[in-house]
Structures are given as structure tokens and as C-alpha cells.
Amino acid sequence: MTQTAPRRRRKLTLRAKLLLAAVALALAATTTIGLLTEFAPPPGPEQPIAFSHRVHAGVNQIDCLFCHTAAERSTSAGLPSVERCMACHQYIAVRRPEIRKLADFWEKQQPIPWVRVHRLPDYVYFSHKRHVRAGVECQTCHGPVQQMEVVYQYAPLTMGWCLQCHQQPAATPVNVITGRTASPAEMARGASRAPLDCVTCHK
């Protein structure tokens, strides 16, 4: 028995090594998969009308606020009414199948049931007005919308992500695409005074 002990120990260590290797491999795999899924942008949902932000905001350079009129007045940016769409599209591209769909909604006087892309939990209060007026550009949170054929959620919209800006606002780019930081004027308007108090977003 006294000489069995060392043998046993070796066997054990060998097993242990194998075990460790397996565990390490598993860990590595999971983490990499996890990270990939975390940072890959989720695909945008299919919408009742294949509306292209690339065409509108990108190619045709239409200002975001032209359609999302409430963004600088209200907490929610608001969606354009069918009426507003028709304002242009009773003349423009009327024959395109997607525009036909739009026209149908207009005929039936029905709203378009767009599928929500950006959603915050009920206990989070976000004001578009405050951010727009502080000079934060839409792309900072919504990403390069002008390049998106189908809009997808660009930012994780997690608390930590919000805090990135709220913690050192002055240095934070108001446009992640161009990397432009807040101008003195914008700072004066409060771009650099992003609060960290919990009740700013949770009430």
C-alpha cells in the first residue's frame, strides 16, 4: 500500500491535466461565442413596408427631424404620420410596389404597424428633447442610420453604455461616426452637463 500511493498520485494528476484542459477549452469557446453575439449588431426586423433609411436619410439627405418631428420637442421622437409620407409620395415614386403599400394604408385610412426597433425598459425614462438640444447627434445612439437599408439596434442601450457619455460628457463625441466632440456653444447648452443622478432616468 505504501508504494501504491505514488502511482495513484501520478494517475490522478494526469486525469487532472486532462480535466483542466477540457474545462479551459470549454471556457474559451463559450466566451468567444458570447463576445461575438454581444457585439454583432442584431439584424433589423422586417417592416410592413420596406422603408429604406439609406435612401431617405443617406442618398436624399432628408433631415431626421423632417419625419421624426417631435425629437426636439418631446421625450419621444415620434413617427411620421401616413399623411406626412403621402405628402411626398403622392408625387414621388408612386408606382413602386412598396409605395403602393403605403398608398393602400392611406386609402384605408389605417396607420402603418411598424415593428419597434429601439425599446427601453418601462423603468427607464429617456428624453429625445434633452439630448437633441444638447447637440448630441442622432447617430451617436442610433448609429449610421443613413447607411442602413433596414434599421437595426446599433447600440446595446444598456445602463453602462449610457454612463459612458454621462460620466465624462465634455470629452464624449457627440457624433461617433465623425468623432466630433461638443462645441463650446453646445457645452453652454448643457452638452457637458450630463447628470449622473439616478432619478435622471429612473423615477
Add this chain to the structure above:
Amino acid sequence: MPELTYSRVNRDILRTLETPGRAYWIAVALLAAGVALGGYCWGTQIQTGMGVSGKFIPTAWFAYITTFVFWVGIAHSGTLISAILFLFRARWRTPVYRSAEAMTVFAVMTAGLFPLIHLGRAWQFYWLLPYPNERQLWPNFRSPLLWDVFAVTTYFTVSAMFLYLGLIPDIAAARDRATGWRRRLYRLASLGWRGTDTEWTHYSSAYMFFAAFATPLVVSVHSVVSWDFTMSIVPGWHSTIFAPYFVAGAIHSGLAMVITLLIPLRRLFRLEQFLETLHFEQLARLMIVTGLIVGYAYGVEFFVAWYSGNPFELSTFLDRAFGPHGDLFWAMVVFNCGLPLLFFAPRLRRNYAVLLTVSVLVNVGMWLERFVIIAVSLTNDYLPAIWRKTFHFTWVEAGILFGSLCWFLLLFFLFAKIFPTVSITEVKEALPEPKRTVTVEGNA
């Protein structure tokens, strides 16, 4: 009684590890069922909301926290008996300390459940742990509840390691006569113990070290737990004597629990030669002491309430003794301070029936003590407008409490069948050196 030899010790003690009889399995099955019931109740509570328990405003802490403190208390005597008495060379502790330590570990494991059960949103319990997170939020280190987290986890780790360390030689002994899965288990658990002199020297120094290391914890842990209350401003909680008072109480309840467990165990595993009446007498004597300390603490509380001239305190204590829940208070006084005095009579403290009854009642008394302090104090807060003194103890709470008791016993039962509940090593140390001619099996 036949004279004990090393081999006899091995045989008798290890006999307790042989394949169990029907009675054992039935017991285990019942306990498992009890645990399942508790689990179901907890599930209901999470599903429906904390409202299924008997809590309300002002009494927002009720049976769960009471039971938490109760189990933490139970946990204490284990370390006391094994570590402190070891340091004081109290030889009589030898046969009882193993079960006491096991009890400690399982009691902490049980106690640890309750803060979670008690949370309104148990699924967010991990927010109580300090870990870096994307919300960049940390727990509040000023909150006594957070101190609890550390106190209890530390205590669990140390007592668990202490228990395990003491077990190693015995496991090795068991290993050498076990077969099948047990052999594999012991082989792994004994960490290749061979019983060489170097191993023994390391072992004893390590054991000594842990004993020394665990001792202050006996004091610290329950002091921290008591601060959950003393740090608040609730009349009846906000008191400076709580720490020593709770520690004494903890040991009191712990001793009672050791006796409660050992008497049946002794019968069940036929350990009469090892657990002699003397050992129980010593425990009983110790209980007299702790009982008197606790009684003194009760007295002091009232004295302070009166002497401080604080009307809120005084009203709370008058309500505690003579209010609608006075009966609980008086029951606790009689059980915790009165009954242990019986042990002054040698005849009584040698009588197992009396020992068992008293120790069980003391356990009940100690639970009541915590309940009276926690729940009853809250009913008599600062603003009379919110006073509300009727309790509604619900079946969910009953189920969870019962479940936790089963959980504790289940762990103990399983342990008793897998590991020696009486320390082979130390029992042998107590024996005279065997003659060389005797063939020694296993370690020595």
C-alpha cells in the same frame, strides 16, 4: 464494557459507515420530501410575491430573519467545542466535536438560505455581492446586511475547511477498508494521506492553526449578525449589548442542538462507549453558564430601557413583556434561563430524557427569543399610528421553515453515513499506546 483497542475503535466507528438499514433510508426519504415541500413553498412565494408570507408594515422582518439568526446561532457551538475547547485541551470534547463541527457547517448552509428566501426579488440576490458590472454600481458597504454577507461566507469557508482537515486521517482510515464508490470517494477525499510522521506533524500544526483561526470567528460572526439590529434605530433593536448577548445566546442554542442531535445519534449508531454520560454532563454544565448569561442579558435590556429614560425604548419593552405577545416573551425566558438551571441537579443532567427535552425546549426558546426581538419589537415603533400587533403566520412560511429543518437534518444524516461522526484519530489519541505486537491496520 470491553476495553478499547485501536482496532476496536476503527471497527466500531467505521461500522457506522456500513450500508444503512431500511430505517435510515426511510428517514432520508422523509427528510428529502420535507426539503421538497420547502422548495415548493419558496417557489410559490417567488411566483406570487412576498405577500404569501405573514409580513406587513411595520413588521417587515418576520419568521425568515428569525430563523436565519437562529441557524447562525446553532452554527456556533460547533466551532466552540471543536476549536476553543481544543485550545483549552478539554479532552472530553473528543467524541462530540466531529458532529458539532458538521452541525456547524450544515447550520451555516441552512442559515445562508434565509437571506435569499427573505428577499422580495430573490432572483436579484447577486446584486448584494461586490463584483464589477456594466452598471458600474457597487453594494453599499455601510449596510449591515452586506457585513452579514461577508461574515457568513467567511464563517462557512473556515468551519468547512476545519471540519475537512480534521476528517482527512479518518477518511484515510475509512478508505483502507472501504470498497466500490466509497473507496474511490475516500481515495479522492483523503488527498493521498498515508500517515507518515511528516504528514502527522503538518496535520497537527495545521489543525492547531485553524483552531486558533476559527476561535475569533465564533465571536465576530454573531456579533456582526447582531449588528443587523443594533445598527438600526428601531426601539428594542438599537442596543449595545447585542453582540455579547447574541454570541452567548448562539452558543446556548448551539449546545442545545448538539445534545439534541447526539442523543439519538448515540442510540442509532451504538456509540455508547465513545459518547459517555460524562460528555453530556459537561455540555449540560456549559449550558447552565450560557443560560445564565442570556438571562442576565434579558435583565440588562429592561434595565437599560428604563434607565435610559427613552420613552420609545421603555414602551417597546413593556409591550414585549406585557403586550399582546407577552406569552412568547415569558416562554422564551422560562425555556432559555429557567430550564437549564435544572442541570444543577446531577441526577437530572445524567438523565437522557431530561437532557433531550430541555435541549429541545431551549432550541424552541432561542427561536422565540429571536422572534420576540425581531418581530415583536417592530410592532411597537415610533409612531403609534402604524402600530399593528396581530401576526398571521402563513402555511408558506411554515412550509419553508419545516423544509429548512429537514434540509439541515438531511445533510447531517448523509454526512453521518459517509464520514465518521466520531473522530477515530482523537479517540485513539485518548487511548494508551498499543503494544508493538499488535498488527496495525491502516494509519496509526
Add this chain to the structure above:
Amino acid sequence: MNDAFNRREFLKLVTIASTGTLAACSPAPPQKVIPYVIPPEDVVPGLSYWFKTTCRECPAGCGMMARTREGRVVKVEGNPEHPINRGALCARGQAALQGLYNPDRIAGPLRRTPEGRLEPITWEQAEDALVALFRFLRQERRNATVALLTERISGATEKFFRDLFAVFPAGQVIQYEPFAYEALRAGNRIAFGTSEIPHYDIAAARMLVSFGADFLETWLSNVECARAFADARRRHERDAMRFVAVEPRLSLTAANADAWLPARPGSEAALALALVYEILRSGRARLSSTEAARIGQLVANFDAETAERLTDVPAETIRALAREFATADPGLALGPGVAASGPAATALQVAVNLLNYVCGNVNRTVQFGRGSNWDRVATHAEMLEFIERMRAGRVDVLFFHHANPVYALPPTAGFARALQRVRLKVSFSPFLDETTAQCDLILPDHTPLERWEEYQPRAGIRALVQPTMAGGFHFQSRQAADVLLRVVRRADATLSRPFPFENFRAYLENEWRAVHRAVAPEQSFAEFWRSAVEAGGIWREVPLRPVRLSDAVFRFDFSPALAVHTERDESFALLVFPTAERFDGRGANRPWLQETPDAMTKIVWSAWAELHPETARRYGVSEGDLLKVSSPHGEIQLPAHLTPTVRLDTVAIPLGQGHTSFGRWAADCGPTPLALLSADVEATSGGLLYGGTRVRIARLPVRRLLARTQLETSQHEREIARVVPLAELVAGSVRRDPEPRLSLYPEHTHDGHRWGMAIDLDACIGCNACVVACSIENNVPWVGALQVDRGRHMTWMRIDRYWEPAPEAQPIGGVTPLETHFLPMLCQHCDHAPCESVCPVYATYHNHEGLNVQVYNRCVGTRYCSNNCPYKVRRFHWFDDQWPWPLALGLNPDVTARTKGVMGKCTFCVQRIRAAKDQAKDENRTVRDGEIIPACAQTCPADAIVFGDLNDPNSRVRQLSDSPRGYHVLGELNTRPAITYLKKIRRSVPDRHPGEDG
């Protein structure tokens, strides 16, 4: 007359055409975002819009504003410009929202099938049926009597219904109100020759004596009275207003009095007359000697001693009171409320008028010409007459318009039985109340928040009721007036000339052209109309019309005042009283009104019978025992509540419960005392005899759940609600109570704002308006009687009520007068908040503006904060809250609705703070004082709660917080609350001026 045709013939009319069912519109699924097709001009999602309208929860007619978000009303508040309530609303007004969104509203038109079931039909079918009916009535059965039974209506609305029912040869409109103030009308007719109910200028009074007028709860216009009362209370000089309440039970109003005289039930008149007698005797009357002599004869046999025998009030007290009242310049005496409307009600009102007259208060604090006209509201006698006609089968078709007589009239009146004889019954009620449940055709009307109306609460005020959100959002209701307009035009072409209007709005607008010409001809009508609608109506000061004592008064027979039941026997006086929350029972289906604790007993969700502990002991009754109360006219069973606030010879039972068909929340809340009342009327005024019934009680061997939010009544000398004598205040000898200032933690620095609150305990009347306002603003759930009894009520705001025996007051009739304290208790936002340090996850913390913030989504629910809060203002969510659809539509979108397992509490309405700061930021300025008003402060009729920035030395809240009356509740704990309470002022009454003779 028209027995020729019978009920079936009429029923045929409504049961033609095929049945159709209604599809209720369902909410949009949350994962979709639905934009407008055509956006309503300048309605931006995410922004609030306010619409001014008029509260129709009771006849008082307070001005109301509704806050709407995305087209749905989320909060109603008082209209600050409105002359009646000046921004305040009572609990009932606040709960109007739960009428609008009440899931028990009738989903659409209903019709009774030949088998007697109610079946849903389409509006087309409903209107066809009405058209057929109208044709039938105008052509075939011209002699059929058609009547409309409506709540009190006035102005254009009244004219509309009168004209419209005039199209039937025998058509009539009857206005019915359960509280019709017959005695006041009759008493004024006798004393001053006018039945107008005057405007009582409480604010100007130096001495107020109420003879059972619960003017802080239901009497006439409770919010207006409360405001005036508070204004008067704010005069803290030597002759500050004193208030004496004479009534057998300590009502909320009496609890606010400086002296409560628990006189025998029904003996108030004797006391009032004795006062007149004593004032005349002591020569303090302000009138000519001849007149004094004449009145003297009139009250000759009402000397103080007689009064003492009748009332139990010591003659000495009466004399002292007489002296006080006569010397007060001016004083004001108020006549009977519902609880005091017994056989001597008119005698009492006449006596009160005399009392005011001899002291020269008439035309000063009693202002005729500015009051309200109730002539068209039927007296109880007239109702009985009408019931008699119904019973005789002389009423063929009966329309109900927001009137519920089957519930509100005593069963002895026999309305329900008589209703059977009516051939066709049509109801416009939005709810399936007791009356509607008996109708054959039900055409659910809009609630007041969805409809057009004009209402004239009193002279000089033409208030407009306008839709604050689109009707038919969930229930297929239509405004009754619109339906009728369409129907009459379709029924008879000749009628399109008198009624050429598309809908009632058009009618109303047209009616107002006349108003326009009269009031503001210089404006264009469009301009005038728009501004009127925006303002919620128009109002102007009207001159008061002086009155003189009429000779009728000298022929008046005061004998009822002497008929007081004085002998002690086994019978009790039954005191039937309305409460601030339940009123006449029309709000019983609003969960928040049910869960709001009664101001005095703190009972929720139930009716109760008040017994004096002494009485209870005699009958072996203990709290919650089921009691059998029986009168010669009926018998009810309800739980007993023991309280020292009622006379030993009296059993007091509140009105408002006992609904048999009024939705899920009105059910099973105990009986109504109406079942005990007799059928006869008060002789002179024809009023309903709420008082004067004798009852017997017996204890049944059953206990009933009687859930109360507060069990303890004494503050155990803990000086929680503190008092300062007026004398000391006037002498300026009041000092702040010392408080500890030491601390181990570093002090909070509050740069910028530091929000705080001041609550004036002398102003607070304990009316619960703040409680309901807070709950509705902050999405606070109700939990029901059982959970309240378990101690799980959720209100962030509560009114703690304590009482002690009043200092130097002798027992009257075995009852010790009590000094009551109301203590609004909400989160104190302490600087040293005990809750903050114990939260393990920072779910609650102190922010840089002094708010004690609670972050629900961080809370894990240890409830440690609640244990450690000495004020116990934190509320744990024991379960997930229930918001049955469509009540959820009324939730405030700016406040998180909490989930189970988290702690919630008062936030100082942080959403309003942030909104104000948001606006200030847009306008590049800081927040102004008074710009932020929390829901509780906003609706407080007494303006007892003031919120603002403590860092601003000129802010109102800072001024008040520095007042010598200021103190912090439990300040000795060094919690440093942000709320400063101002001590209640003790005004001793009657206080004997030294050196003056009796």
C-alpha cells in the same frame, strides 16, 4: 286614463329589429409602434395637454382640469382660476378618473328581452327603438306621461332637456338629488322670504358655529367651504376665527372645531334658539329694540336652562358661547347638514337664520344673491308624490339621466316597487346601477369627462363641461343629449326646426350666443366661445341682494325644537351621516374611494356602526362584532366600531355603501342605513328624515372584517402632533423646540436646489384629498379590505389621526370632548435618512437636491429600509399590482408602475420636479418658486402643504419652515427631515373675557 295599452305594447317598440353584439376595441400590442394616420393638429406624443372642464362628481360644480397624454386623461386637478375651488379638488373629484376608466361601465346599449334578460344591441338598433317610441308617443299615444328623472342640471343643459321633453304633451323633467337641502330652502323662505341657498362667507367670519353642517365633508360645496375655512384660520391675531361645532358625533368637520358640543341628536335647534334668547337677554343683539322685543317673544321659552335640559350642554357654556358669538364681528352660524336633518331641521334653519340676524351677520357673512338656486330640485315630498303617481300607473315612460333613486331613496319610499308599474323605463346611466338594472332600454351616456354640458353651481358662474378625451375609447357610450337630438329629428320632421342641431355641442354653442351678447358683445363670438371653453366657463362677481326678516318667521311654530327624546331607555338615536369619500354613494364603484380610509374611523371598504365604548360595554359588544340594528321601518346587520367620538345614546351609521348592483368594487361593503328610515317627510320642508329615527341594537355571535389603516388613537405623550396656544403665538413667546445637530457622517451639501416641504397642521383638515391625489398621480395600487387589515395598504400619503381629551373641557352627556390632530405623513426626505444607510444595494440614496430617492429597479426587497424608517412611510409591493383594463389607461406614464418585491414611497413627485426643470432648461432659466407643485399640495383645499426650494431664502416653503411654529416630527432622532410641520394652534372656546358679566 291610458289603461288601454300596457307594458308589452311599449316593450314591443324596443324589441324590434335583430340583435347585434358589440366588439370592444382592444389595445395596440406593445411591440408595435402605431403612428397617427392624420395627426391631430399640435398633439405631440410624449407631451401633456390640459383641458379645463367642470367636476360633476357632486352638485358643488368645482372647476377641473384634465391632463391628457396621447389622447388619454391621466390626471384631473382643480382649476386654479375657478372661483369655487381655486385649484383644489376633494377626494371624490380626484377619483373621477376611475369613473371614466371603470371596467364596470356598460359596454354598449342594452335591451331587455321578453324573457327579461338584458342583451347587447347596436346603437342603430337602440336609436331605432327610441325613434319608434317617440313616434308612438307623439302620434298614437299623445296622452302618455313621459318623465325624465335627472341629477341636478342647470343652464343650457337644463333648458335643453326641458324643451326636449316638452315635445311630449305630458312630458316633464324632474331633478333629483339625494341631498336636496329642503330644510335650508324652507328655513330661508320662512325667515327671509327666499328659498335661495345663500353664499356663506366663512372666510370673513370671526366666530363660526355649525349646527350639524358638515361643511368640510359634503355640505353644499365642501371644497369651497374648506378653502374659506382655511383662509379664516390663517388670521392668527387676537380675535382669530373660532369655530364651535354642535353635533352628536365628532364628524371630520367637528374634529376641526375649537370646541365640540355633543348635543343630543335633534336638539340643535333648541341650542340655537337658546343662543338667540341669551344674546337678546344680554342686550348684545345688533337690531332695533322693537325688533329685539318681537324676536324675544318668539324664543321666550328657550332660556339656557331649558336648552341644557334638552341638549345636555351646560347652561353656563351656552351663555358663554352666546357672549362669544354676539361679540364676534362678524360671526356666522350654519344650518343643518344631512346628519342633522331630523323633524326639527327647518326649525333649526329658522333658528340659525334668527341667530345670524340678531347678530347682524345677515347680508354680511350670509350673502343672498350670490347663492345657489335649488328650486327645481325635487324635495323628498315631491319625490313621494311622483312615486305615488308611478304606483297608480300614471307614469308611462320614465327616462333616467344620472339619477339612481332605487338606491338613494329609503326602501320605505317604495320607489323600486312603484317602478314596476311604469310601462317603459329607459336609462342613460354609464353604469349598471340599481335603477338602470331595472330598465328596459339602456343607452350608456358618456361620463362627465367625455361629454359636453353647462352647469351653474351658483349665481354668476356659468361653468362648461367639455370632453377631455374622445368618448367610446373602450365602451361604446354616446352622450344622451346627442342621441336624443338625433332621435327627435328622425322621429318627427316638424322637430328639426326647434332642434336643428347636429349634436349637443352645437346646441350649447348656440345657447351661448345669447350669453355672448349679454356678457362680451365687443368680442367676436368665436373668440368669446374659444376663451370660455379654454377657461372652463365664465364667471363674474354678482352683487349681493340684501334681505330683511319676513313676518312669516313670527308665525313659525318652534315646537319641533322642543320634541327631543331625552329619557334614557333601551332605544338609540340613529345618526345617518355622509362622509367626505362616500358622499351619497355615487362613488362607491371607484376602488380608490373605497380604499381611502374614512377620515375619523380610518375604516376602508365597509360600512360600520359607531358605538360609544360605554354603550358597547353595556351590550357586550366588541370591535368588529356583527350588530343587528333595527328600527320600526327596517333592519340591517353591520360590524360595530367602538369610538369615543359618538354620544352614548346614539348609533351612527355612514351613508354610501350597500349597493346591490354597481360593479365589483361597490359590492359586499355592508348595508346602507337608508333601510332604517321612515317614509314620512319633515312637515315644513318636505325633506327626507335622515335624522329622528329610534333604533334598537343587538349583538350577533359573528365577527366581521372591519379593516382599518390605523388602530391606535392616542399618541402616548410622544408629542408627534404638537400644539401651541393662540395666546402664546399672539404674545410672540413661541420658540422652536431644540433638536440635536451632531453627526458622525459628513453633512450633505445641497448646491443648487434643496427641495423641502412645509405642512401647516393648523390648516390641515384631514380630508384625504391629498391621499387620493397622490395615489392617482403615482400609480399607487389599492389592495382591498383583507390586505389592508393585514397591514399592506399602499398609500404613500397617509393622514395619521390622534385624539386626546380636550384640555379644560367638561364631559357633556357622558362624552368627553376630544382634541383631534391630523398629521399628514409621507416620506420626510431626511438629511440623515435611516433608510439610506441600511440599503445594501443603494436602491435608496440622498441626491444632491435633498431628495431621498428610491430606485425601484435597483431594489432587491430586503425591507430593511422600512424597518429603519421611524415614520414607516415606505410601502412594500407584496404582490404584483392589479390594473384591470381599461383602468390601466389611467396610469401616469411619467411614473414607473412598481412590480412585486420592491419598495416604493413618496418621491416629492420627482416626475413633476424633473418636468419643471426640463422646461426651465428650455427657457434657459432656473425653476421659479411655486412652479413645482406635488399632487398632494396641488389638491389641498386648505393649502396646508407648501413645496419648494429651501435654498431660496425668499421661497414660500423657506419662510414657513423658519416659522416659530415649525418643528420636525421625531426631530429628536436627528433624522433632519426636509418636511417641517407647523404646530396646530389651540384656540380655547368659549374663552371667558375677564370682567364681563354672564
